[in-house]
Amino acid sequence: MSGQSFSGVAQLTRAWASVYTRGIPGQQRERRRAEIDSDLWEQSHHDREAGRPAFATSFEIVLRLLLGIPADLSWRLEQVSPKRSASRFYEGSRTMLQTASRNAVPILIGLLAAVFVASAFGVGLTGDMSTGARAFWGTVVGIAGLLLFAGLLELKRRPTAASIAIGAGAILGAAATFWTILTPVAALVILVWLLRGSRQRRVPATA
Template identity: 35%
Template sequence: MTPERAAALVGRWVRFYTRDLPTPIAERRIAELDADLHDHLAHERATGTGDSRIALGVLSRMLRGLPADYSWRSHLFQIHLPENVMKKQKTAYRSAVVVALFAALTLLWGLGAVGLIGVEGDRADLMYLGVLAVGVVGTLAARFRPAGMSRALLATAAATAVVAVIAFALGKHHSPATSVLELLGLNAFFTTLFAASAYLFHQATPHPTHP
């Protein structure tokens, strides 16, 4: 790959992540990156760097800059959001946190108090600790950002549904302490709560505003 083709790829990426921004802001960002790439190529060639190495350097800079590009874009959306939209997003975020905590604490209480699958103390209940682990790991990976939190809670809801499938596969619905309706109802309850939290986090995520 030539340096020019690598630079063109970077240019397409910049145009992609600025596509729905106000035109003056997008054009300024594109111009800044084009000028930076032009200077970078000229400097590398002046110092005798080979074309292949220059191209790899350009692509490496693009990959290393992806987090910064995302941060810049998210910050810009937040700045240009109307005040009423920001308030709605803050309310949605707080509601999502409340729902997620309620679901997690209720799940822990159920595990500690009476158990959820089979007779009390059934080891199958340990699967729910895996569900909570999905939520915790997802939350840490998301760094509490709403878009990432939405994905984390959606994964937690999916994990809860998987527990129900495994429980049925293990025949736990035949236990005298757990009926089919109880198993379905409990898992549907927690799945719905985690999914509702995911939806609220999605509502709290800043979205592009068109000029």
């Protein structure tokens, strides 16, 4: 899991970079993507040399990714909007939206997994439950998050097993946090996406 968790967050970071650099002139786009790629390599190499656990590296990368999102978006606006025509701006935004919509559900799965794992720790801190209940709900939500993460990492290699893990994680997590409304809705979106994906895999391409 340790090496996989790193490759998973590295993939997530690259996927996000490919989303927000979409539609930006070639040189700038390639430069940003290459710099992110180099940064990920340098950080993993440095942490490995320092004997730092892979999950700590993965956690820090996710943090760097999430905290940098506002700057990424404003950088994108700077690249697309100044001295460019309205049509170019519209075109750039459209391609970004297309890429985002293609990756929207995997990003949603990643975010939901992160929320569940973070909640697993958060439940342990809340004081309005008994120790046993805190441990139980923390474990349930934590398992849901880990199932989602594991499924996301294996989605390309073992789609059926990964879909089962994601589905189970989404249902488990949503059931444990149903009062938030948002998590059941997100789980529903994920389940519909998984069902559509499995149907497409079952029907062979005829064209």
